[in-house]
Amino acid sequence: MTQELYIGVMSGTSMDGVDTALVSINGDQIQLLAHDDYPIPDSLKQRLLNVCTGQQTTLVEIGELDHLLGHLFADAVNTLLTQSGYRADQIRAIGNHGQTVYHQPLGDAPFTLQIGDANIVAAKTGIDTVADFRRKDMALGGQGAPLVPAFHKTLFQSSDSSVVVLNIGGIANISVIRPNQNVLGFDTGPGNMLMDAWCERHTGQKFDRNGDFARQGKVNQELLNDLLSEPYLAQPAPKSTGRELFNLAWLDNRITNRALSAQDVQRTLCEFTAVTIASEVGRFKTGPSPLLLVCGGGTRNLLLMARLSALLGDWQVAPTSDYGVDSDYMEAMAFAWLAQRRIHGLPSNLPEVTGASRPASLGVLYFA
Known part of the structure; x- marks a missing residue:
């Protein structure tokens, strides 16, 4: 397997920013080349928190947040490229976790929902984007987490x-x-x-x-x-x-x-x-x-x-x-690695961790 460059994008439950990590991957050799912490506007963070903490919401609100986050994640990636001096055509793919707004792994209808339109990310960056990492694992009976x-x-x-x-x-x-x-x-x-x-x-x-x-x-x-x-x-x-x-x-x-x-x-x-x-x-x-x-x-x-x-x-x-692994960017690096696994059709979940019935290559590919 030859060396490829990937960007991982992670916005976690703390919502204290969008972490981006540009990594080089060559087999099991993984190197962090550049990183950034892109701010989430306070008004957007508050709207997200309102949804995540169970306040009543609407389909319009979810749709608008999905759209706004797509642009936010794309802007975070483009800022990382500008700061690092790398070009979009050098990056094989983006691994975009999305923002979790609800995670219900048990019950009669298990589901998890991460938003941040990956179509917008792919279109605005010009880079193929892998997103929706968790639901395949859940479809196989797993918790969809943790994936790292x-x-x-x-x-x-x-x-x-x-x-x-x-x-x-x-x-x-x-x-x-x-x-x-x-x-x-x-x-x-x-x-x-x-x-x-x-x-x-x-x-x-x-x-x-x-x-x-x-x-x-x-x-x-x-x-x-x-x-x-x-x-x-x-x-x-x-x-x-x-x-x-x-x-x-x-x-x-x-x-x-x-x-x-x-x-x-x-x-x-x-x-x-x-x-x-x-x-x-x-x-x-x-x-x-x-x-x-x-x-x-x-x-x-x-x-x-x-x-x-x-x-x-x-x-x-x-x-x-x-x-040797930056403690602030571990999870963003992980989603760059998960994107690489998806691009090459390699399994990326651990059934003994998530409870899934079998290994699977996680994520959905959105072409630029």
């Missing part, structure tokens, strides 16, 4: 000890790579989502920089126990979740009639994220030197990283950047 563990398996190998790759975005998810065993992966629960929302409500800041707001408070054990009683946390894998479960309304229902400072709630939310992650990661310890590699926005929350290190005392905890 297959990419982590390509990047990181374990020799004699466990390697767990933790992505802390809005939701936290792990990929478990152990010697001579299948890769496992699932959403552990909230990552930054609740902390971001609570922080913005009480400080006006979109996230808790370095965990400084949380440091002003103390863990409220009664609230923490209540948060930890959420049934999702006890479900066996495969499992995936999102903003439709973990949101401010979910949190407010558990704070009612409790006299707590905003800082104490923030500190408890940070502990909640740390404990739910650590309790799952700890189950997969194998070998003398288990390694937890962390990527995503949560790596910049120094309090959260410190709590993970403390709760996982037997593990080495480090950002993926220390191991």
Whole structure:
């Protein structure tokens, strides 16, 4: 297989920007050549949050958001090309995840919905675009998520000890790579989502920089126990979740009639994220030197990283950047890789992770 260039586009549950990553792929050799974080206008983000948090919406609203996001993603790609000096005709394809507005993997009618019209992306960039990655896996009985563990398996190998790759975005998810065993992966629960929302409500800041707001408070054990009683946390894998479960309304229902400072709630939310992650990661310890590699926005929350290190005392905890993969652009790189797999008809899901009945090449190709 010869070297090809791909661009991955990722807008996660935190909606803190559109990450774009231009990568070179040659077999299992994957190199990040350029990247950018393209802003989402506040007005558009608010409209998306209204939909994602279960407020009543209309087909017109969904259609307009689909259109606007198509242009936003295309503009993000074109900006990356301009900044990096690469041309559209050098890029084999774009892998565009889209913006998840609802994810319901269980029940009588499982579905997931990512919007951001890939026709617009392909037309406006002049680059073939792969999108709609999750629904083929769901059609095969899977959860449609998480999809990144297959990419982590390509990047990181374990020799004699466990390697767990933790992505802390809005939701936290792990990929478990152990010697001579299948890769496992699932959403552990909230990552930054609740902390971001609570922080913005009480400080006006979109996230808790370095965990400084949380440091002003103390863990409220009664609230923490209540948060930890959420049934999702006890479900066996495969499992995936999102903003439709973990949101401010979910949190407010558990704070009612409790006299707590905003800082104490923030500190408890940070502990909640740390404990739910650590309790799952700890189950997969194998070998003398288990390694937890962390990527995503949560790596910049120094309090959260410190709590993970403390709760996982037997593990080495480090950002993926220390191991050659930019921790901010891991997921965007993953969708560039998923696009490459689709272009070449190669399987890109892991049935042992998602629960799908068989491997499949995920995504739909939209020609430029």
